Amino acid sequence: MKNKAQEMKLIPAIKLYKLGRLSSGAAANLxxxxxxxxxxxxxxxxxxxxxxxxxxxxxxLKRA
Incomplete structure (x- = not known):
């Protein structure tokens, strides 16, 4: 990330992804x-x- 403003958008997106509230695509968009x-x-x-x-x-694993 280039600056604090970008990081301030990234951190909540990561948290929501980690909690399963957002998909990776939605979190990236956020x-x-x-x-x-x-x-x-x-x-x-x-x-x-x-x-x-x-x-x-x-x-x-069953499907593999």
Whole structure:
């Protein structure tokens, strides 16, 4: 992020994404940055890019 104003939009977007209230695309839109950049910024704040529950992961593994 280039400045504090941009970071002030990014932090709430990351929090809402982490809480499952926004998709990555919606959170990126809220932050005013491209989705790909948003996804890369998640690691800077210690947030997993993919958030699956144990049940969702088990279901995905069954489909594989």
């Amino acid at each position: 932050a005013g940055i491209p989705k790909v950049l948003f996804l890369t910024k998640l690691a800077d704040y210690g947030v997993d890019t993919f958030q699956l529950t144990e049940a969702e992961l088990a279901e995905e």
